[in-house]
Amino acid sequence: MSARPFKIPQSVLVVIHTPALDVLLINRADAPEFWQSVTGAKDREDESFEETAIREVREETGIDCAAGRLADWRLENVYDIYPRWLHRYAPGVTRNTEHVFGLQVAAGTPVVLNPREHTTYRWLPWRQAADACFSPSNAEAILMLPEFMA
Incomplete structure (x- = not known):
């Protein structure tokens, strides 16, 4: 059995929302009460x-991006990787670009979670969703949602 490859420190954050600005949050299986939008690293x-x-949204929620409008917000966040997850990255890697x-x-779009990654989900009005996020960059992105919808 080969060793699991290190994660690539380049990831996506996808804020899934309705036209009324209700935001989907999912709860991490490996960190109870860590509510977040869809996130995930590049595979290659x-x-x-x-x-x-597109891949992460499908894997984590079962939602096909063809069923909605995926918009590149042309924003990148660079942040320190949480110490609890540093072991997933190559030695010396401490920052991620999102x-x-x-x-x-x-x-009413159906959500089908991957139980290995997330335990439950909820739709919240955008301000409440931002308040519920554990990640500051995720909360910040949600707070920008009305600007991107204007």
Whole structure:
């Protein structure tokens, strides 16, 4: 059995929302009460951020991005990787670059979680969703949602 490869420190954040600005939050299986939007790292160096976003949304929520409008917000966050997850990255890697997308879906869009990654989900009005996020960059992105919808 081969060793699991290190994560690539380039990821996506996808804020999934309805036209009424209700935001989907999912609860991490490995960190109870860590509510977040869809996130995930590139699988390969040459995987585009858009490909990563489409794959992660499908893997984590069962939502096909063709069912909504994926928008590249052209925002990137660079942040320190949480110490509890540093072991997933190559030695010496301490920072991650996160590219932000929005995905508008119809109200009532079905969500099917991957139970290995997330335990439950909820839709919240955007301000409440921002308050519920554990990640400051995730909360900040949600607070920008009305600007991107204007």
